[in-house]
Each structure stands twice: as structure tokens, then as C-alpha cells.
Amino acid sequence: MNTRETLKVNSEGHLEIGGADCMQLAKEFGTPLYVFDEQHIRDMMRTYRNTIEERYDGNGLVLYASKAFSCMAIYGIAKEEGLGIDVVSGGELYTARKAGFPADKIYMHGNNKLPRELRDALDYGVGCIVLDAASEAKILDGMAEESGKVQDVLIRINPGIEAHTHAYVQTATPDSKFGFSVANGSALAMTEQVLAYKHLRLRGFHCHIGSQIFEKQSFVLAAARCMQFIADVKAQLGFEADTLDLGGGFGIWYAEGDRKIAPSGYREYLVALIDEIKRCSEALGVRRPYLLIEPGRSIVGEAGITLYTVGAIKEIPGIRKYVAIDGGMFDNPRYCLYQSRYTALIADRADAQPTEKVAIAGKCCESGDLIGVDMPLPEAKIDDVIAILSTGAYNYSMASNYNHNLIPPAVLVKDGKAKYIVKPQTYEDLTRRDVPWEELK
Numbered sequence: 001m002n003t004r005e006t007l008k009v010n011s012e013g014h015l016e017i018g019g020a021d022c023m024q025l026a027k028e029f030g031t032p033l034y035v036f037d038e039q040h041i042r043d044m045m046r047t048y049r050n051t052i053e054e055r056y057d058g059n060g061l062v063l064y065a066s067k068a069f070s071c072m073a074i075y076g077i078a079k080e081e082g083l084g085i086d087v088v089s090g091g092e093l094y095t096a097r098k099a100g101f102p103a104d105k106i107y108m109h110g111n112n113k114l115p116r117e118l119r120d121a122l123d124y125g126v127g128c129i130v131l132d133a134a135s136e137a138k139i140l141d142g143m144a145e146e147s148g149k150v151q152d153v154l155i156r157i158n159p160g161i162e163a164h165t166h167a168y169v170q171t172a173t174p175d176s177k178f179g180f181s182v183a184n185g186s187a188l189a190m191t192e193q194v195l196a197y198k199h200l201r202l203r204g205f206h207c208h209i210g211s212q213i214f215e216k217q218s219f220v221l222a223a224a225r226c227m228q229f230i231a232d233v234k235a236q237l238g239f240e241a242d243t244l245d246l247g248g249g250f251g252i253w254y255a256e257g258d259r260k261i262a263p264s265g266y267r268e269y270l271v272a273l274i275d276e277i278k279r280c281s282e283a284l285g286v287r288r289p290y291l292l293i294e295p296g297r298s299i300v301g302e303a304g305i306t307l308y309t310v311g312a313i314k315e316i317p318g319i320r321k322y323v324a325i326d327g328g329m330f331d332n333p334r335y336c337l338y339q340s341r342y343t344a345l346i347a348d349r350a351d352a353q354p355t356e357k358v359a360i361a362g363k364c365c366e367s368g369d370l371i372g373v374d375m376p377l378p379e380a381k382i383d384d385v386i387a388i389l390s391t392g393a394y395n396y397s398m399a400s401n402y403n404h405n406l407i408p409p410a411v412l413v414k415d416g417k418a419k420y421i422v423k424p425q426t427y428e429d430l431t432r433r434d435v436p437w438e439e440l441k
């Protein structure tokens with residue numbers, strides 16, 4: 001495996017990603033710009049895939065959770081690396097389909113899939129649909145009957161794990177819009193209902209305990225609870241699940257204080273999960289399930305950075321200094337949503353020691369439009385290129401055209417060379433769907 005560093009500082013003191021000089025990238029493609037290192041993405045995908053291969057006899061599949069970063073190129077890479085994907089909307093399904101992603105390796109999620117989305121999933125022949133509502137099971141059964149199909153399904157269960165992460169990204173506590181609670185019996189009741197449908201084939205269960213989790217024990221506990229549930233269902237309903245999907249959620253490095261794990265290091269998480277599944281399988285007398293995991297953030301997060309150019313700088317004596325960039329919440333809303341932490345570097349003096357703490361502000365008309373406050377930085381000047389690290393996940397995919405700013409393009413770097421995977425938007429894109437007032441009069 002290629003263990004080359006994704007980021008390094010070259011002999012000129014410039015930041016490099018995947019062997020490409022960030023100053024050159026900013027010059028060639030302009031800013032703001034999302035930049036992804038292809039090798040990092042592939043190394044992550046291979047780590048997960050090889051671990052299932054080696055530790056679990058290949059009895060499973062890695063699904064890239066494509067909500068982290070969805071575009072045709074990433075589906076192309078996932079396909080080449082032998083991964084499956086999960087999608088959570090008609091739009092992601094459409095994009096995957098347009099990229100020629102094999103339907104049987106697509107898993108469809110969502111807590112409120114629209115009838116049209118279910119229809120699209122059936123028509124394309126997706127491998128599996130993860131049920132998250134009783135009404136959805138009924139609708140899907142009816143649609144499958146009309147199409148003369150039997151659709152493979154999983155049920156999303158909530159094993160009641162409190163993972164140590166930000167509250168907004170906890171999804172398996174008892175109070176959650178996702179899944180059916182194991183503790184209050186609704187997961188078992190849903191299982192019984194689904195087993196009665198003739199056009200749904202229940203394969204097993206899914207859980208996803210949250211995101212940006214470093215605690216191996218949270219995943220191990222979730223695996224144990226799910227295996228116990230499988231055993232309980234077998235005892236009470238006589239149905240033995242053959243598939244267990246344990247979701248994603250593995251944490252990544254954003255800033256000082258976060259654990260820094262090399263791509264190959266993520267093997268440990270999966271080994272811990274697999275060992276627990278094997279142990280439970282023996283102890284509980286249930287078969288070893290086909291194992292699915294759904295990493296998103298950990299595959300693309302650290303593989304991506306965003307480049308910006310510094311514009312206005314404002315120092316408020318005794319309060320703070322604002323360094324404004326040509327991006328902001330429209331390309332990275334994560335500080336606004338979760339007060340996420342990031343690391344900033346100045347691209348042409350990437351190894352310079354920070355000399356102050358500044359607020360990096362976006363250009364939107366919101367006081368809260370920040371990338372971070374108290375971010376350590378060497379003294380920045382107008383026209384400096386700033387790199388924000390670990391922006392590969394949930395940045396482009398959460399971008400908007402707020403204030404009619406343009407969503408930045410994305411480039412993929414391989415062997416030092418960059419090419420667009422998402423081209424720049426244009427101002428015409430902003431008005432393409434608008435109906436001119438003159439036509440409405």
C-alpha cells in the first residue's frame with residue numbers, strides 16, 4: 001500500500017497535497033477550490049476492503065456512505081475499488097446511476113424516502129433498501145408486487161448506544177428520528193411486520209450509532225447489541241438474519257487534540273468489530289452475518305482540503321482579528337452547524353509557526369459565517385492562500401448558493417496532477433431555473 005503522506009511541505013515551504021503545490025493549484029484553478037487526493041481515498045477504501053477480506057473471509061462489503069461527498073467521480077473510484085455505496089436520496093441514486101454504479105451494490109437509506117425515490121430504487125434494481133418506517137414497508141411491498149419483484153431489505157434498528165460525539169450527530173440514542181428502538185420492543189414488532197410482507201425479503205438489520213467517533217468501544221458495543229438482537233429475533237420469531245450492517249462513523253483528524261490515524265490504522269476499528277461479531281456468533285449460537293460497514297467521513301474527509309484567498313482583514317482592538325476569505329458557509333457550513341474545529345495553514349509558508357489566533361470569516365451576510373474562531377495562524381496578508389484541512393467530507397455535499405455565491409469546483413490530484421471532478425458553476429447557473437418577471441406579467 002502507498003503510505004505516502006497526503007499533505008506535506010515542500011522545499012519552498014509550500015503546502016502540497018498528493019504531490020501538487022497548493023500555490024500552483026490556486027493559480028491554475030482559482031479559489032475557493034476543493035482539492036482531493038485520490039491516493040488517500042483509495043488507501044482508505046482498500047484498508048476497509050482488505051480487512052474484511054483477511055479477517056472475515058471476504059464475507060461482507062464496504063459501502064461508501066456517499067452523502068459525505070457525492071459526485072460522479074467518487075462513485076467511479078468506489079466502483080473501481082470494489083466497494084458498494086449507500087445513497088440516501090433520489091438525487092444521490094441518480095448520480096450513482098449516471099456514473100454507471102452497479103445497482104446490486106447500492107443500498108438505499110433515509111428516514112422518509114419519498115414514494116418516487118422508492119420507485120426509482122426499485123426500477124434501477126438496487127441491491128437493498130434499508131427500511132426506517134412501517135408505512136414505508138407497506139408502500140414498498142405494494143410497489144414491489146406491482147413490479148413483480150421481491151426486494152431485499154434491512155431494518156434500521158436503534159441499539160441505544162450513546163457515542164461520545166457532538167449531540168447533533170448522535171443518531172442511535174432513544175430519542176432519534178432514525179431506526180426502531182430495540183429497548184422498547186418496536187424493532188421486534190417491525191421485524192414481525194416485515195416478515196409478513198410477500199414482496200419484501202428481510203436480510204437483516206442495520207444500525208449507525210453516530211459520526212466522528214473515536215471510541216472503538218462504542219462500535220464494539222453496538223455490534224454486540226445487534227448480535228444479541230439477531231439472537232432474540234431468532235428465538236422469538238424463528239427468523240435468522242443473514243446480514244448485519246453496522247454503519248459508519250469512524251472519526252478523523254481535524255485539529256490539535258484529535259487522534260491522527262493513518263489510512264492503514266483504520267484497520268483496527270474493523271478488526272475490533274469483526275472479532276466481536278465472531279465472539280457473539282459463537283456465544284449466541286447464530287450464524288456469522290454478511291457484514292456491511294458504511295464509512296463516509298473517514299474515506300474522504302482527510303483526503304480533501306479547501307483553498308481560499310485572503311481578502312479583508314479587520315482587527316478589533318482588545319477583541320479579535322477577523323481574516324476574511326473568498327468562501328464561507330456556502331462551501332463549508334460545518335462551523336455554523338456544529339461549531340466544528342478546523343486547522344488553517346498559509347499555503348506558501350505552511351511550516352511557519354502560528355503567531356496569533358484569528359477568526360476566519362466567510363463572505364456571507366451572516367455574523368455567524370465563520371470557518372472558526374481562535375484559529376492559530378501566522379500573520380496573514382491580503383492575497384495569501386489559506387488552506388483549511390480535512391474538508392473532504394460534508395463540505396461540498398452541504399454547500400449551497402447562499403447569497404448567490406458560486407459553489408466552488410473540485411479537483412482531484414493524482415501523482416501531482418490535478419483535474420476537475422466538479423467544474424466551476426457560472427452565474428448563468430444561478431438564474432437557469434428562474435422565470436423572468438417579464439414572462440409572468
Ligand SMILES: *Cc1c(COP(=O)(O)O)cnc(C)c1O
Pocket residue numbers: 065067068086109208210211212247248249250294295296297298393
Ligand atoms: C452518515 C451515515 C453514514 C456515514 O457516516 P460517517 O460518519 O461519514 O462515516 C453511514 N451510514 C448512515 C446510515 C449514515 O447516516
